[in-house]
Amino acid sequence: MTAATESFCPPERTDLNQHGRELILDARNIGVDFKVEGGTVKAVRDVSFQLHRGETIAIVGESGSGKSVTARTIMGLLTKRATVVPGARIMFEGKNILAFNAAKRRQLRGNRFSMIFQEPMSSLNPVYTIGQQICEVIHLHNKVSRAEAMKRAEELLREVQIPEPASRLKQFPHQLSGGQRQRVMIAMALANRPDVLIADEPTTALDVTVQAQILNLIKDLQRVHGMAVILITHDLTIVRQFSDYVYVMQNGEVKEHNRTEDVFANPQHSYTRHLLASEPKGIANPLPEKTPIILEGKKVRVAFTLKRGGFFRPQYFPLIAVDDLSLDLRRHETLGLVGESGSGKTTFGQALLRLIPNNGGEISFDGEPIQMKTRQEMRPLRSRMQIVFQDPFSSLNPRMSIGQIIEEGLIVNDIGSDRRDRLERVRKALRDAGMPDTILSRFPHEFSGGQRQRIAIARAIALEPEFILLDEPTSALDLSVQAQIIDLLRKLQDEKGLSYLFISHDLKVVRALCHRVIVMQHGKIVEQGPVAEVLTNPKNDYTARLVRAAFEIAA
Template sequence: MALSLVPTFAPPVRHDHGRHTGLPVIDARNVAVSFKVEHGTIQAVNDISFQLYRGETVAIVGESGSGKSVTARTVMGLLSKRALVSPNSIVNYDGNDVLKFSEKARRKLRGNRISMIFQEPMSSLNPIYTIGSQIVEAIRVHRRIGRKRAEARALELLNEVQIPDPEARLKQYPHQLSGGQRQRVGIAMALANEPDVLIADEPTTALDVTVQAQILNLIRDLQKKMQMAVILITHDLTIVRKFSDYVYVMQHGEMREHNLTEQLFADPQHPYTKQLLASEPRGQANPLPKGSDVILEARSVRVSFMLRHGGFFKPDLRELVAVDSLDLTLRRHETLGLVGESGSGKTTFGQALVRLNTPDGGKITFDGMSIQNRSRAQMRPLRARMQIVFQDPFASLNPRMTIGQIIDEGLFINGLGATKAERLERVHAALSAAGMPGNILSRFPHEFSGGQRQRIAIARAIALEPEFILLDEPTSALDLSVQAQIIELLRKLQDERGLSYVFISHDLKVVRALCHRVIVMQQGKIVEEGPVDDILTHPKTAYTKRLVRAAFEVA
């Protein structure tokens, strides 16, 4: 039999296996997973192997759709009914193959000995139960303790993950928290029973740069305290370099390379690994055309909410001012960044600008038209001209509709495209522009990775050919190489169509590459604003300096 001349940089056993005296806590061999689809099967994971030892962090990196999350869900036993796991696959936990466990045995393991932080917190939290009741349930389902002790433990966990005003958060529902706060709740639930293995699937995706380091340091501290093993799935290579001991690189469902973190970064072998490590948001926004007129203006915009404190029969209602009398001016062809920590009011302010919430006061003008007092019906004619790409693509895409229906719906409602064939052509063009193939129209959102869903959300927005797009963390779920593609896409669309963007983000590297100006927010107020280079190179306030240091020195 002829020997293969293609070198392998991903043998089934780790390069450092001789340095470990004990057995791995997780030893996965020949894992292969395929999914039944309309026209056959898709091989999501193809014959991969990896090992995880107690007390260490192993990172699995790769592009969106490379099979990272499918691998993690195989270990957890959380694959959909369409999934077919190869009979040759083995996932040993402490010497026992969990793929052969009964469903009851898997449930005892999940959330107790092996726990997972999911990429999209809104889809992993139950919208009809309070935060406190969900954390208490996660504790009591595996531990024989009373409700009072479980509630005290829930409060302790929220304090550990740095949620502001944790007593009030226990009584709130997931929709009342920001994306970053919801992610911290998910982390608290995963750590509730002090697991042996923690699978963190993009755990800091929704978190601002200052909290990212806090959360990862928290996980590392708990890891040392409990000798917990961590599988870190991420596209943030800065995090990988700082927090992982060993790295596995995946592409198209296959393992391309693995090595000790320091060696992999210093001397990558596979061409894909080299490409991945070279990917970093770079460049800058093209200069604004002279005489660009104002398309969007906000003056003294204020948004507040009433939060419930205290008991059910004697509620104490307090006003939370999320947006405190803010001003904003956006010109045609311009990209304006809104940055700040999670809960600073960025998204609430952005949604007020496109009238997805109702401001308490102030004036908002779009293309010379006052819109702050318009009803939903009066706003409808403007919806095609002003679009939004949301932070959480799973929550913003209708799970009951196919991708073709999702993108076509906006075209049909707004009367764009005279015939069905014309609309279909627009759908294909939008998907192509967002980096997605045209043969996915009959598939549903749950069949795609988080990054792929975000690209579908971008395709839906640009299909309507708007003049202004509110981009709420559009690259947070995307790997580095796709981030660069999306940045180039947004620049290209801006140049070709004269688009204007308000870009909400906690990723200051992307902000630097895409934005002309930036507004820094803290607790509903603007603390600093100006040209992006001035703010990120010479920040004036201590708060902005802290954000910049967290983004560019250590994520």
């Protein structure tokens, strides 16, 4: 370690014990190695940090920088292939918890230390109700009756501001929105009043208004219960408002740490300056004149039949998710579709691609009506229209290698003259999406959330489509990679005349990438128009609220 580097990240923080708070966690020289095929990967190297009671520290950095591995080391949740290097220490109440046996680590986990994970849909068990899952956490560390545990679970849901908590206890994870599932994860983490709460990307996949609510909720609960919080994120805009002290990580090392205001006012390390300069920038390239329409929807309606009541007296009622909506998308154009969770954005997008049936309206692709086409009749069009889903962990087959995942679409659509040609197309798609082309034999679980999203984008562009539905494609990406993906999407659009329907809750990305924007609420369009006009001078109160939540959170 050079003298210059040491000045940016000494082992002790610059304000240690200067504000009268008790030092609750003192980590020194954490190193984690992973055994992989062909050698060892040093995922975390010589990381030290301190945490005082009642404060929030942020660990920031890009995907793969070692943030989550550091958190899992504290929790004792590393895989069998991971080894913590000798000499590492994590001191809690005067004891090195890395020296504890598995049973003692379990006593701490979920009790004194809790963690909110990045992907709530993957972290919650789909076959158990919300109440059962919260009660399990309570029963693990407390000898209470089932009725007491359920009452406590209801109080926790009320505490995290979930409406109608008693009825939510009987529901399953898939019946809740993304924001509600994340609140359930927070309730589970708070069940035993932990001393340290680790929030690993707690708002990554949430829309801007819910993101602000969740972060403010964690802040309020921290103030009430006196918890110390470790906030792991790649989004510097939320760090500025919600953390007291910042550690910046790159390639498994801490490059710089300081009080939040000092990091933002005077960043020392070049990597920190790079992160701060990585906000989505620019605007969409102007559209060529008189470009033809590639996708059109007229009065599209999607309704679901929901059931309530008991087994013997069920009641069925319709939920109108998309209420007579119309849009047109031109070649070379990027059309943004924004709104909160549950507003019908994804349902509308999937109906336009005929991935789900519509209950009314007309849909045409390249001038050809498709609303009545069967699944078999849609097959020839599938390579021309592609989709990138929001959650790459769910959309990538865990049993297939990266090469197989991307090549599968080429095989199904009979693209490529032979296997060698297909593999070259796979490699090119990976390079275009900002990934190395040497990862064909690896599996999705071996990559970070941001890397998995880039693989999903590579799978879509490998088929050389004319139209791509991008469903929150940058939600799991750090800021600098977001900028790369925006540049990549612009480049592909210019080179191949691609059209995008861009579903997002990140209005900064929408502003940088889209030509027009449609704002949805409760299955209806409340405002639409050119991006610059809608985002700078919103006419609708709901749009104004979205814009405030997106652009003022960093204020």
